[in-house]
Amino acid sequence: MTARHRIAVIAGDGIGQEVVPAAVECLDAVGARHGIAFDWHHLDWGSDHYRAHGRMMPVDGLDTLAGYDAIFLGAVGVPDIPDVETLWGLLIPIRRAFAQYVNLRPVRTLPGVPSPLAGREIDLVIVRENNEGEYSEIGGRIYQGSADEIAIQESVFTRRGVERVARFAAGLAAGRRGLLTSATKSNGIVHTMPFWDEVVRGVLADYPGVTGRQELVDALAASLVLHPERYDVIVASNLFGDILSDLAGAVAGSIGCAPSGNLNPEGKHPSMFEPVHGSAPDIAGKGIANPIGQIWSGALMLDTLGHAEAAAELVTAFEAALESGVRTRDIGGTATTAEVAAAVRANLT
Amino acid sequence: MTARHRIAVIAGDGIGQEVVPAAVECLDAVGARHGIAFDWHHLDWGSDHYRAHGRMMPVDGLDTLAGYDAIFLGAVGVPDIPDVETLWGLLIPIRRAFAQYVNLRPVRTLPGVPSPLAGREIDLVIVRENNEGEYSEIGGRIYQGSADEIAIQESVFTRRGVERVARFAAGLAAGRRGLLTSATKSNGIVHTMPFWDEVVRGVLADYPGVTGRQELVDALAASLVLHPERYDVIVASNLFGDILSDLAGAVAGSIGCAPSGNLNPEGKHPSMFEPVHGSAPDIAGKGIANPIGQIWSGALMLDTLGHAEAAAELVTAFEAALESGVRTRDIGGTATTAEVAAAVRANLT
Ligand SMILES: CC(C)[C@H](C(=O)O)[C@@H](O)C(=O)O
Ligand SMILES: CC(C)[C@H](C(=O)O)[C@@H](O)C(=O)O
Numbered sequence: 001m002t003a004r005h006r007i008a009v010i011a012g013d014g015i016g017q018e019v020v021p022a023a024v025e026c027l028d029a030v031g032a033r034h035g036i037a038f039d040w041h042h043l044d045w046g047s048d049h050y051r052a053h054g055r056m057m058p059v060d061g062l063d064t065l066a067g068y069d070a071i072f073l074g075a076v077g078v079p080d081i082p083d084v085e086t087l088w089g090l091l092i093p094i095r096r097a098f099a100q101y102v103n104l105r106p107v108r109t110l111p112g113v114p115s116p117l118a119g120r121e122i123d124l125v126i127v128r129e130n131n132e133g134e135y136s137e138i139g140g141r142i143y144q145g146s147a148d149e150i151a152i153q154e155s156v157f158t159r160r161g162v163e164r165v166a167r168f169a170a171g172l173a174a175g176r177r178g179l180l181t182s183a184t185k186s187n188g189i190v191h192t193m194p195f196w197d198e199v200v201r202g203v204l205a206d207y208p209g210v211t212g213r214q215e216l217v218d219a220l221a222a223s224l225v226l227h228p229e230r231y232d233v234i235v236a237s238n239l240f241g242d243i244l245s246d247l248a249g250a251v252a253g254s255i256g257c258a259p260s261g262n263l264n265p266e267g268k269h270p271s272m273f274e275p276v277h278g279s280a281p282d283i284a285g286k287g288i289a290n291p292i293g294q295i296w297s298g299a300l301m302l303d304t305l306g307h308a309e310a311a312a313e314l315v316t317a318f319e320a321a322l323e324s325g326v327r328t329r330d331i332g333g334t335a336t337t338a339e340v341a342a343a344v345r346a347n348l349t
Numbered sequence: 350m351t352a353r354h355r356i357a358v359i360a361g362d363g364i365g366q367e368v369v370p371a372a373v374e375c376l377d378a379v380g381a382r383h384g385i386a387f388d389w390h391h392l393d394w395g396s397d398h399y400r401a402h403g404r405m406m407p408v409d410g411l412d413t414l415a416g417y418d419a420i421f422l423g424a425v426g427v428p429d430i431p432d433v434e435t436l437w438g439l440l441i442p443i444r445r446a447f448a449q450y451v452n453l454r455p456v457r458t459l460p461g462v463p464s465p466l467a468g469r470e471i472d473l474v475i476v477r478e479n480n481e482g483e484y485s486e487i488g489g490r491i492y493q494g495s496a497d498e499i500a501i502q503e504s505v506f507t508r509r510g511v512e513r514v515a516r517f518a519a520g521l522a523a524g525r526r527g528l529l530t531s532a533t534k535s536n537g538i539v540h541t542m543p544f545w546d547e548v549v550r551g552v553l554a555d556y557p558g559v560t561g562r563q564e565l566v567d568a569l570a571a572s573l574v575l576h577p578e579r580y581d582v583i584v585a586s587n588l589f590g591d592i593l594s595d596l597a598g599a600v601a602g603s604i605g606c607a608p609s610g611n612l613n614p615e616g617k618h619p620s621m622f623e624p625v626h627g628s629a630p631d632i633a634g635k636g637i638a639n640p641i642g643q644i645w646s647g648a649l650m651l652d653t654l655g656h657a658e659a660a661a662e663l664v665t666a667f668e669a670a671l672e673s674g675v676r677t678r679d680i681g682g683t684a685t686t687a688e689v690a691a692a693v694r695a696n697l698t
Contacts, residue, residue: 077536083535083536083537084535084536084537084538084543087536087537088537088538092537092538116465116466116574116575117465117466134539135537135538135539136538137538139504139539139540139541140540141540141544146508147508147509148508149507149508149544150505150506150507150508151505151506151507151540151541151544151545152503152504152505152506152540152541153503153504153506153539153540153541153542154501154502154503154504155488155501155502155503155504156499156500156501157499157500157501157502158498158499159495159496159497159498159499160496185588185591186432186433187426187432187433187436188432188433188436188437188441188484189433189437189441189484189485189486190483190484190488190502191488191489191490191500191501191502192488192500192501192502193502194433195490195498195500196500217591217592218591218592218594218595218596219595221570221592221593221595221596221599222595222596222598222599222604223599225465225574225596225599225600226465226599226604239534242534242566242567243566243567243570243592244570245567246567246568246570246571247567247570247571247574247596249571250570250571250572250574250575251574255571255575
């Protein structure tokens with residue numbers, strides 16, 4: 001029996017156009033081995049769409065996406081259009097409309113991929129709150145352009161919002177090494193962080209097998225450089241998770257390979273899978289972009305769609321490809337995007 | 350002719366009681382060589398004061414401090430009193446009352462001190478905004494304890510506040526390698542960061558010799574791990590500066606040695622000098638704390654008081670001491686606090 005999944009594909013801008021087809025090939029190949037068929041629906045949204053129509057996606061774009069089982073996104077962003085248009089015209093509205101409140105970012109040292117901290121084994125997951133917190137629309141400016149100008153930004157944390165992401169993170173830790181570190185900044189006057197701590201502590205009471213640890217975000221950033229192997233699951237607010245996940249990726253040497261899942265864990269809405277890297281206009285069109293972040297994001301998608309075995313096989317395959325030396329330039333190799341994808345497919349076993 | 354300076358000394362909690370006397374010795378020694386005399390006024394403020402009087406410092410503490418040329422602080426914070434009391438009862442009020450709007454944090458690889466990124470030369474300064482931004486008192490909670498609870502934190506950035514710190518940072522860069530990196534997060538909806546960027550850009554127009562660069566804080570955190578030698582001066586908001594300075598210290602291997610100056614650049618009010626590390630209750634009372642952060646903070650104080658030569662001599666002396674192998678345990682040695690201080694004095698030349 002074949003499982004069929006309808007996937008909305010937004011390759012988007014820059015290298016998104018190269019790494020998405022590479023990953024789709026790999027997903028089709030692993031799918032064929034596990035009785036999984038993908039119906040890929042390619043949507044030509046992104047900056048070209050913006051140039052033609054003044055919008056990153058059609059007015060009814062979110063309604064269109066709602067009908068799919070998942071969204072597979074490459075990258076958005078180009079040098080000549082402000083990020084505020086490209087990101088808030090596509091990425092952020094999708095994260096919010098579909099209550100993708102978990103941004104899941106696994107970070108691992110990968111075989112054959114050089115890390116700045118040679119010889120350390122890193123295997124952690126950052127669970128970033130993805131809908132609220134520091135990324136609120138509330139705020140603005142007064143006395144614009146004058147010497148008296150003031151800008152205000154309001155962070156908004158809700159009990160429901162913190163609780164659900166903490167619960168997801170605790171559940172994940174329970175199935176791993178059982179250690180949940182919560183990033184905080186509750187030693188200052190910041191009102192939202194003691195609240196964050198309280199809610200996380202409350203959630204941990206329901207997970208007796210999970211050891212909770214609270215770390216100040218400044219000390220945690222330092223500690224990720226000094227002792228990255230100590231971490232299992234890290235739960236963090238939207239902004240802290242954004243910073244810590246890039247940092248952890250850099251420490252592991254795998255920032256060009258890093259995947260992410262924007263999850264609606266209840267499955268009421270489609271989840272979205274995208275590499276952590278951006279559209280990389282400097283190398284776009286050359287066929288040399290690293291497709292591993294997109295392929296790994298595809299593995300997260302498989303897992304979320306209920307195909308844990310196929311997901312694990314795909315991960316094993318790209319690790320084997322990396323280990324065998326088929327790597328793009330950004331991680332010390334000479335392979336093209338297509339060569340990496342071919343090596344991943346060849347290693348599916 | 351002797352220059353005299355009246356210095357308020359708050360050794361404070363934990364290892365503050367050990368590293369401050371060690372640094373005072375070194376400052377007296379270098380002062381004697383340069384015609385500088387310190388009148389040290391020891392104030393027994395901190396957590397013991399809190400236990401005895403319910404306050405970290407007397408009601409008129411700030412008035413007392415106003416009369417000094419500078420404040421030399423060890424550390425505050427103990428396990429049994431909430432940070433909100435110890436920090437907001439002493440550290441933060443001082444930073445604000447005396448318009449110490451610059452938090453200056455030099456980060457360097459030090460001779461003999463192992464860094465996690467072996468073989469990289471790091472020499473940068475973080476200029477952290479120290480009075481406003483994300484550390485505002487504004488915010489709170491509603492529906493406390495209920496499922497509907499919401500917590501709000503308001504970040505407040507003023508044109509005056511951003512401009513003055515950016516101007517300080519640009520001036521500093523002009524006297525160094527001429528590169529100013531500004532940490533931002535203006536690719537999202539966060540209203541305050543495009544404002545920050547605008548003000549920094551405006552200030553840079555007055556410093557044609559300085560090259561300005563804007564980096565997203567997430568990418569900057571990663572880049573500090575991958576290419577720390579690229580940075581000269583980094584200007585950042587209160588929260589971003591807090592995170593980035595701990596991170597950079599960890600990358601350089603010198604977090605236990607890191608100094609800071611809370612500066613009122615106009616000299617209308619006393620500035621305050623303190624190591625970046627905390628009170629370290631776990632090793633307090635053993636005589637093994639690393640005094641370099643406190644000694645280096647003393648060098649920043651000398652510099653700010655107009656004694657650049659004496660400051661440079663003190664830095665050279667502690668670098669020589671470190672290079673000769675006299676190091677505390679946290680940086681791979683076996684020396685005691687007193688032995689390090691003695692070696693620094695012996696290396697003054
Ligand atoms: C103790 C805390 C309030 C403080 C801060 O965040 O400013 C500290 O982390 C620092 O960096 O000086
Ligand atoms: C592009 C930007 C808005 C986004 C974010 O901060 O969420 C990105 O940095 C990410 O991490 O997905």
